[in-house]
Amino acid sequence: GxxxxxSPSNKVTEKGKDVELRCDPISGHTALYWYRQSLGQGLEFxxxxxxxxxxxxxxxxxxxxxxxxxxxxxxxxTIQRTQQEDSAVYxxxxxxxxxxxxxxxxxxxxxxxxxxx
Amino acid sequence: SQQGEEDPQxxxxxxxxxxxxxxxxxxSINNLQWYRQNSGRGLVHLILIRSNEREKHSGRLRVxxxxxxxxxxxxxxxxxxxxxxxxxxxxxxxxxxxxYIFGTGTRLKVLA
Numbered sequence: 001g002x003x004x005x006x007s008p009s010n011k012v013t014e015k016g017k018d019v020e021l022r023c024d025p026i027s028g029h030t031a032l033y034w035y036r037q038s039l040g041q042g043l044e045f046x047x048x049x050x051x052x053x054x055x056x057x058x059x060x061x062x063x064x065x066x067x068x069x070x071x072x073x074x075x076x077x078t079i080q081r082t083q084q085e086d087s088a089v090y091x092x093x094x095x096x097x098x099x100x101x102x103x104x105x106x107x108x109x110x111x112x113x114x115x116x117x
Numbered sequence: 118s119q120q121g122e123e124d125p126q127x128x129x130x131x132x133x134x135x136x137x138x139x140x141x142x143x144x145s146i147n148n149l150q151w152y153r154q155n156s157g158r159g160l161v162h163l164i165l166i167r168s169n170e171r172e173k174h175s176g177r178l179r180v181x182x183x184x185x186x187x188x189x190x191x192x193x194x195x196x197x198x199x200x201x202x203x204x205x206x207x208x209x210x211x212x213x214x215x216x217y218i219f220g221t222g223t224r225l226k227v228l229a
Binding site: 031033035041042043045048050056058091093095104105106107108109110111 | 150205220
């Protein structure tokens, strides 16, 4: 089956503009994650959705960042008034429900490389 | 700060040698996972070890977990050039949620 897809793969935007990044998780996966990875760095947790529960937004760096997950499937990460420090690769991952070890495994998309000029 | 911290930050070995990388974390966990990231395949899950397990094997990979020391190690035996990648540990918060925090990673280079 299809894996996690993200679009666009690359996005160049001017400082101050808003951007939307899209993630299509694996069908049936109830958990969806957004991470940010700067060049040569580890993954920074941003936000996590699990089923119909309220999302865990504890990793969002500022109120310029927001995310939605519609219908328990597709998710959009929105960055308003982008700044140069927002430049990074934004990764999306999905996983199934708990109860089995393999259900905790996260499947990652290829990422969106965001460059703010 | 990151929940998990790997060391060393970088490791360079010859093909055929074993590679060991370590992960330390701060809070109690339900399970710990290791992931690999290379330019060709992105981030890929390698292995999961539960808090009540001490050791787990998968092919050439061996993972240990010491919850008393809040540490885990990943051993890759008989390394190959294709193992060249960054390796990350990821820990949950032990609270029954699915939120995972990734460490800073170990960059492994295997020389042919």
